Amino acid sequence: MMSNTLLPELYTTMKRIRSFEERVGELFIKGESAGTMLHLSTGEEIGPACVGTAMKEQDTFTTHHRGHGIFIARGGDPKKMLAEIAGKKDGYCKGKGGSMHIADMKLGHLGANAIVGGGIPTVVGAGISYKYLKEERVSVAFFGDGAMQQGILYESMNMASLWKLPVVFCCINNQYGMGTKIDNAVGYKDFSKRAESFGLKTLHINDLDVENAYNKSREIIEDARKFQPGFIEIECYRFYGHARMDKSPYRNDLEETEMRKLDPIDYAKKELIKNNMLNKEEISEIDKNILNEMDEAMEFAIKSPVNDENEIFIDVYSEKDPLPISIDEKINKILSN
């Protein structure tokens, strides 16, 4: 059994996500981030790790505004991610997307979305493509519990079910929609029942066992590959505020202290040691390597050059089209009339 375990890999993924998010926080403190719209997924690592690892190389996905962790789990390069968050030229989107719009078509990342629920129907379309083109790919929409209250999710679930698409809807339920606790936003909390009623196969994860979550997620994803669309809810706790500036005045310290004890990384670490999969020294070595990796990413992002000013006008239309004319040019032309 031990030789088959993926726990060391899952632990490493979760640890990389947490370390990455810590660097995002640092980037902000150093004044090197582009803006303050930085939504950290600290504490939520189990979802990205289990579903991200269960997906196959050819699979695609969309994420939400809190999507750094998912992309790390899907092979995102921390260097290019941090450069994007810093608004730099070497970022995944040339610094024009930022934290909430990271995307990479090569790794199947169809885009992070800053509209709650906005990226969900994208995977329905991807599912239509894969089925029509006979490609054995699954597309997964990641979103938060906030999006469970958006109508477009249900339109999308219905289409996935109606057309039997290779699609999975994955809700990372961190208990908060910005400052509103789930109890104040949801009348009836059994999200799986909602998905079930659309004919989706469902999975609800509400513990810290990442390997178990991975195994069960894989079943959902493989069923989707056979055109049985699915729904996964992973419950977790958002360790910090909504965005970097939010000090969470709407919840008390006691709640935070108690909930932060439910740490999927600590849990995985204990499991690794208890089951003799890795010893403390080996884990320290993994952690050290991750810190080095993130140090390098940080340095890369800070040193990455800024864009030329003309980059504003590029990518609005295709390469074959003329660039939009700058306002300065327009005004000067009028003034010279």
Next chain:
Amino acid sequence: MSDLNQNFFEKITYRDALRLAIHDAMIEDKKIIIIGVDVANYGGAYGATKDLLKIFGKERVIDAPISEPAIVGAAVGAAMTGLRPVAELMYVDFFGMSMDQIVNQLAKVRYMFGGQISAPLVLRTQGGTGRSAGAQHSQSLESWIMHTPGLFLSMPSKPNDAYHLLRHALRIDNPTIFIEHKLLYNSTGYLDKLDTNFSFGKANIIREGEDISIISYSRMINFAEKAAEILNQNNINSEIIDLRTLNPLDSKTIIKSVNKTKRALVLSESNYTSSVPSEITSIIFENCYRILKKPVIRYTAEDTPVPVAPNLEKNYIPTIEKIVEYSKKLCN
């Protein structure tokens, strides 16, 4: 559509020109699919996709549930992953449902992802008055789209333009919003599939004249043409510019025409305030203010919702009589 392989039609309906364009494009490009409410079995609410299900099958002509936001969203996703969807929203009024997917997703895919990808799709819809369809089925909302960078916008008035604009939209890498007019489907005109004069993004000078420029698009072109005949009898020679596309907008042709005629009436079926005519009027003022003999007139529908009562609806939009009257006053 008696003979699909014909290259020239002396007389074809706007509807059939659209249908032929989709048909011909689908023959040429297997990545094109159609998705929308009642596009397959029903053949489209206004018949523009009639029989395409029979020809191309249900894998390519897909009836969707009445979920406008997700129809657009799914089309965006399909366009990002290798297909070229023709999505249909039955009425432009339903853009109200789908604006997030149109404005925040479709229009932004290329830009915010740094040029990695685009969503090359065509979103077909129709708008306008004329059927007493009421305030939620009769609007002209093109300025919403024209205000959003990243979306091409076509609004043809003639079958030949409808065909070529749609074929063009299905070949390029930009998303196109394609707004038809509900009262144009039965209108007729020629279609030359091999038309070498057609140029995307270029306005069509339908009628040359020296006295006044009437700048318009979509169904109002027909009104302008009828008004021009009457004006001609009154020794006023008007020039009619059919914009055909609102993005790209052919400012050059507009400016050149107004520099010649020194008078302009911008005609549209949309509301008056913050409209396409507002934009065109600004362009004319900015570029031609020295030579203008009279202020530029924006002649549009009233700044009210669209009424159902036929007598009210008729007077809610511009009339031929008033186009003539205002043009005469401008030429005085």
